[in-house]
Amino acid sequence: PINTLRSLARLEGVGLLILVVGCTGLAQGVLYNSWVLYNEFKFGWSSLQNGWSLAAVGVVSVLVQGVLLGPLIKRFAAPRLTVIGLVSSTIAYAAWGAATEGWMMYAVVFCNLLGFTVTASIQSLISAAADAKNQGETMGSVSSINSFMAVIAPLISAPLLGMVSHLPPGDWAIGTPLYFGAVLQGAGLVPVSYTHLRAHETVLD
Secondary structure, three states: HHHHHHHHHOOOOOOOHHHHHHOOOOOOHHHHHHHHHHHHHHHOOHHHHHHHHHHHHHHHHHHHHHHHHHHHHHHOOOOHHHHHHHHHHHHHHHHHOOOOOOHHHHHHHHHHHHHHHHHHHHHHHHHHHHHHHHHHHHHHHHHHHHHHHHHHHHHHHHHHHHOOOOOOOOOOHHHHHHHHHHHEEEEEEHHHHHHHHHHHHHOOO
């Protein structure tokens, strides 16, 4: 991971985006590792119900990545779409954590369409900052960061779930892992917003 960070940090305009990759990657890892147990603790969902919810996430992801992403990037441009997507994801994670009924989990999934664009739009920004010679190394480094976050995510989500597993079903605090994810997504807004604003200042100058 250290060599990966150094590799990306050498690219102009990419340094701060490394933080976004880390924050969003860790947030997604915590979400994936918490989803099933969270829904069991809070709503008493069965394996079948959890399976349907994950299928809904898959359908929306395919719809966004395969159909909507291209037009959205053309409409908003990658920096602005990243900011909008992070705002959407921050709200979605908090809403999942605060949900009081199982159907609300589905509603948030389908309302968070723009949140599914974050990974691709961030990768687009980083790819654009690298020249042809460094493209392979750069995208490989991004993949390494995401893999590293996937490794440490269970080490965070498990203790967070353990802290709230004794609470009665429906308790708002059971959503602690998802609130943590919301904080991470929100934190990603700071560096990407700064990078976006700096890019506009450069154009104006």
